[in-house]
Amino acid sequence: MAKARRPTLGAFHQGTVPVIACFNKAVTPLGVDFDALIRALQTFVDQHVAPVWGTRAKLIKSTDFVKGAWAVVFLEDADHAGSLGYHDLTPDGLPESKVFVRTTLANGELVSVAASHELVEMLVDPAGNMMTTGPDRAATYAYESADPVEETHFQVDGIPMSNFVHPAYFQTFHQRGTVSFDHLGKVRKPFQPHSGGYQIVFKNGKWRHAFGSASKAKRFAREDRRGHRSEQRHRSRTSRLKRSDTRASSRRKRPA
Numbered sequence: 001m002a003k004a005r006r007p008t009l010g011a012f013h014q015g016t017v018p019v020i021a022c023f024n025k026a027v028t029p030l031g032v033d034f035d036a037l038i039r040a041l042q043t044f045v046d047q048h049v050a051p052v053w054g055t056r057a058k059l060i061k062s063t064d065f066v067k068g069a070w071a072v073v074f075l076e077d078a079d080h081a082g083s084l085g086y087h088d089l090t091p092d093g094l095p096e097s098k099v100f101v102r103t104t105l106a107n108g109e110l111v112s113v114a115a116s117h118e119l120v121e122m123l124v125d126p127a128g129n130m131m132t133t134g135p136d137r138a139a140t141y142a143y144e145s146a147d148p149v150e151e152t153h154f155q156v157d158g159i160p161m162s163n164f165v166h167p168a169y170f171q172t173f174h175q176r177g178t179v180s181f182d183h184l185g186k187v188r189k190p191f192q193p194h195s196g197g198y199q200i201v202f203k204n205g206k207w208r209h210a211f212g213s214a215s216k217a218k219r220f221a222r223e224d225r226r227g228h229r230s231e232q233r234h235r236s237r238t239s240r241l242k243r244s245d246t247r248a249s250s251r252r253k254r255p256a
Helices: 034-053 078-084 101-106 111-124 214-222 229-236 246-251
Strands: 019-024 058-061 070-075 096-100 139-142 153-156 159-162 198-203 206-211
Touching (some): 034 058, 034 111, 034 153, 034 159, 070 111, 096 101, 096 111
Parallel strands (some): 019 070, 070 096
Antiparallel strands (some): 139 198, 153 159
8 A cells, every 4th residue: 555645734724723933043133022023913913914814823932943833933144044954844844934134124124024024925825835817817826915015014013014915906806996905905906016016927937026116126136035935936836845954953053
């Protein structure tokens, strides 16, 4: 009898409320108290994301990966992530998001916005593999819930959190202005990125980014996007997602 293939756990919600371990391996100050940030992220999920998307979660503070839990890891940059053995999934094969503190601040962005951006996208599409049809029938569109409204945010407990699209954004039958396409009302019709956002599109065997404005395209080109969950989508078509190696992270110290 053939041995059953072990499933890739990151691809399934499995009908449970995930526990998400949040831990900080960065040296650069976050610009916000870490405990306050985790509390605000929990409120962000409970009062804003879950009522719209039905994606509940319990966030906990930790010092490293927690067995059976998803993860949000704060690191210096993509090179730091690689040196510590942080990759695409947790050691258990569960969803993992990385927030690059030094890179985020160098881009003039807020760590809290970057963290909530990654969190909502992980909750809506845990494996980073969901696609949908859209206005161009020859293309498919990535189910990224924060990219289309990037650069817009709102306050939760006094801490800025990322805007995100609502399910109607991915439903072409809605007419302009008839429903809420995003949480802040910045988008007026389906598949129309805000001026500060973008939509990932797959067409003719190639990935491309449909930007909300020419200025966004220029800013995007200057950014270091390595290690972002949306970039995993590109690699996952040609290679397996890689689990983080806790042995590597325990052997190495944080960068000076």
